[in-house]
Amino acid sequence: MPVAIHHIVIDAHDLPGLARFWSQVLDWPILSVKPREVIVGPSPDAPLGLCFMPAGEAKSGKNRLHFDLNADPEVPGEREAEIERILGLGARRVDVGQTGDESWTVLADPEGNEFCVVRPKRDLIG
Structure with missing residues (x-):
């Protein structure tokens, strides 16, 4: 196994x-x-x-591993609402080199670890 x-x-x-x-x-x-x-x-x-x-030392540079999170794809506007909720919890928007045309939003947690809120998986596959 x-x-x-x-x-x-x-x-x-x-x-x-x-x-x-x-x-x-x-x-x-x-x-x-x-x-x-x-x-x-x-x-x-x-x-x-x-x-x-x-943690032993301060974070430096972009994470080599990050979370991709998604909201309920059946609820219109849920992705944007979740981004606002997460920002209200202490996240912040970060720039890791996005062009602005991405289907995801890059955020960082209170200690600077990047993560993304993405579009539904079914939109990414296929």
Whole structure:
């Protein structure tokens, strides 16, 4: 049997604060809080979660890995509404070299980790 992804680990300077941000963005509960590890996930027995651990140094440069998030494709205007909600939680818009014609919006979390809010997957495939 192949291995499976258990957690995506995000280095952070403010573990509880960044965990709270992603908990609110994804509507996932904070499952565990320890001094050097905070875990967020859809449920305690979900196959995947986020684990926040102490960062050794400040972030420099563009992430080599990032999240692509999407909103409910059945609700008109939901993508834009979600972008505004996430900005209200503490994200900010960032420029990583976009032209302005992209089908995604690049944001960064409170510690500068980039992520995108994209159009529905069905629009990207095919």
